[in-house]
C-alpha cells in the first residue's frame with residue numbers, strides 16, 4: 001500500500017506512528033509509553049568533546065558556538081537557568097527577543113505564565129531547570145530549521161545528562177516534534193507519558209505559554225498535562241543517571 005495512503009488510514013483510526021532515526025521504538029511499563037531516540041547530532045568536529053564537558057565548560061562552549069548561522073544574528077546565547085540537579089527539566093523551543101537580550105529563557109509575559117504554571121504545582125522557578133532546544137534566537141522568531149536543531153542538540157543532550165531529571169516537560173509543538181521526532185500535532189502528543197533517550201526519562205508534552213496567552217481557554221488542558229506530569233513523578237518512575 002502507498003505509504004502516504006497507509007499513513008492517512010492509520011491517522012484516521014487514531015493510531016500513533018513513531019519513526020525513529022536510529023533504531024526502532026521499544027515499550028516499557030507505562031501503558032501509553034513510547035521510547036524515543038534523541039535526534040542525531042550536528043556532526044561538528046567538537047561534537048564528541050561536548051559529551052565530556054562539565055557545567056562551566058559546557059556553558060562557555062555554547063557562549064562561543066558558531067556551529068550554525070544563528071550565531072551571526074544573536075545578541076546573547078541562552079543556555080538555560082535553574083537548579084542543575086532538578087527533578088523537573090522544562091524544554092521549550094528557542095529564545096525570543098526578550099530572551100536574546102537578557103540571555104535567560106522564558107522571560108517576558110510567556111515566562112511569567114510559565115512561572116505561574118510551575119507555582120500552581122508547587123514549584124518555584126529556581127527549583128526546576130529551564131532551557132530550549134536552540135540556544136540562539138532564530139531571526140524574526142521563525143521556526144528553527146532542522147539543521148539548526150541538530151547542530152544544537154548535543155548541548156541539550158549534555159545538559160540532560162548533567163541534570164539527570166526525573167521528568168521532562170516539553171512546552172510547545174516545535175520542541176515536542178523535534179524531541180519526539182514526529183510530525184504529529186501537539187494535540188496528539190499531549191495526554192501520554194513518552195520516554196526520552198536511553199535512560200527512558202518520562203516526558204510529558206503541553207502547550208507553550210506563548211500559545212496560552214493567545215488561547216487562554218486551553219489553560220485547563222495545560223492543567224491536565226501538569227497533573228499527568230505530577231502523577232508520573234509521584235508514581236516513582238526512576239530518574240536518569242546524573243553524569244559526573
Ligand code: SF4
Nearest residue numbers: 065067068135136152
Ligand atoms: S543555535 Fe546552537 S548550534 Fe546554533 S550557534 Fe547557537 S548554540 Fe551554536
